[in-house]
Amino acid sequence: MTSTDLALLVEAATDLFRRECSSEVVAQAEREAWAPRLWAALEESGLTRVGTEASREDALAVVRVAARFAAPVPLAETVLATMLESDLPERGPFSVAAGGRAAYGRLAVRIVGGDQFALTPEVNYAGEPWDRVHPAGLDPMLLEGALVRAVQMAGAMETVLELTVDYAAQRQQFGVPLNRFQAIQQHLAALASEVVAAGAAVDAAVAAPDEFKVAVAKVRAGEAAGTASAIAHQVHGAIGFTDEHRLQQFTRRLWSWRDDFGTESQWAIRLGRLAASIGPEGAWERTI
């Protein structure tokens, strides 16, 4: 696919999610643990097969768009499954078992990582299915899993930035918009730099997903997820974590995703060992 095609794919996916994935849909999916209409719309559009029918970059671009809308469907898991296994049924959704968890496992027609799993339903911080599985499946620090979660974090943080900038422009305090206060301006700038830095690390990992770049992306996105969520809530004030506001749909996902497939601390240790083993020139080569 050319870059124009990729832009068109992203635009088409964005249109679909804007239409089908409102914050009400996300809230309803959390109550009912499934969003069948959204999944059906994705099936119909062909986006659920993006993992098999498009390149890795294109598939991950769609995963990022889905995360911008906090899409409560196993699109990321389905793409992840296709990155790991080619022999899958024609129709998903799929899930991947790693480290004793399978996100959306209960809804998957196939769970990659083993033949038969005993499944205990649980949910993550965002109320998404995050089922316990036995046996535990693949490596808890699965490289492809870490990459997919880093991509999702980058997408969700883009929306967090947008929501926060908008809120600071609209909300008045002491007779002026919040964004007129220096304390708020400092927050907005720090938030933007976190989101941009994480996005750049994720872009590099998507383009060439070796262990080094994926580790950098997971660490950077995980750190940014914590800082960005904290700043966004601070700027929003109490409204940000009420059910009526969308912000919490994104931050609760960020807090879950940064822990999935290895926390930033675990990946930082792995990255440190890797950097030490390849030496200063090697590490610099891989960073630039």
Place this chain on the structure above:
Amino acid sequence: MANAIEGGAAPTAEAALVKDAGTRFEKEVIDAARDIGCDSELMRRLVREAVLSAPGFTLRGSTSEILRGIVARGLSGR
């Protein structure tokens, strides 16, 4: 601070400083707990509760930004 209040004073800046420092520490504790890892069911549950309620620590009872303004004014003797 308790003594100052007892003695009829109103240590506003001191109270603001203590609250700001305290909520920052609260958040650091949660980060440390995440780093250590959540192997037991109890630990997992507590970390979950803490992560989800942490945003409120620096908002309720005056935000950190407002508190720091009070501390700075207190330091400048205004």
